[in-house]
Amino acid sequence: MEQKWRPPPLGMFKVNVDGATSGDGNPSSIGVIIRDNRDETITALCMSLNGQYPSLENKVIALEKGVLLAKEMELQQIMLETDALIVVQSLLAGDKEGDLGHLLEGISDTLNSFSSWQIKHLKRNCNRVAHELAQLAKCTSTKQVCKGVSPPTVQHLIQLEKA
Template sequence: MGVYKINVDGATLEIGRKSSIGVIIRDFKGEAATGLCRLLPGNFFVLETETLAVEAGILLAKDLGLQQIINESNSLLAIQSISAKEVSGETGHIIQGILSNLDCFSSWQIRHVKKDFNKVVHELALYAKCKEMSQVWEECSPTIVRHLIHHDCL
């Protein structure tokens, strides 16, 4: 109890179109506490997009005042870069911000998950890209992924 799981994903599929991210935060029962989909201001490389998704999840959890988090992403390279505290290179400034914000939590973990376990946030990222919009949901699950969340809880 008291531990929240944050799943994040980024979408960078088409040259010339903006990248996007999806975030969902669930409580210990697996029920959605909040989520977001966000269209980013430009087209970013995959690693940047995935790292920005991790950052967005952590910032959303911080805004909610959560204390214990597990952040999951299907980007192994982003997770390895954050775990290794690689603050140089193209994502160094993002990772530095992530590490700084993680100090606000009493406990945290960052883990890699297979893409099959990240379908909800992948759909949210694609939704932001297709609709060219950003949206935040609080205390409910987004309608567009409710069936996937229900399936995960089973």
């Protein structure tokens, strides 16, 4: 059975995140999209970072930016989704050790400000919009935030998900 992206339940907002790295010395980048139960885009972010990060660290940074963006939008109930299983496991386990411990601890602290939150691992094909936003930022080396509308470069993917 093919897994596909699904809207969150009523009252919740789904925050999909992804990171992109390159081996050519260019900066890493992230993509975030937040949607409601009607599959409407609340906000989207594609952002080039100020350096090149390992893949796992980049995905944790993407998660951090997604959580901070949801907080900035004053959302109360969020469902986080990423294709980085180890990040999901580390956050749920309360892992604060290692190179990423400080980032995970900051994310965890911020999540405590929401009335409810969940985090879920999903396959990359269910996280295509966040992936493409990260790729866009990697190619353009820019930061773009769209509130209330999907960036034109991913609108076709969002339509495909609705099919």
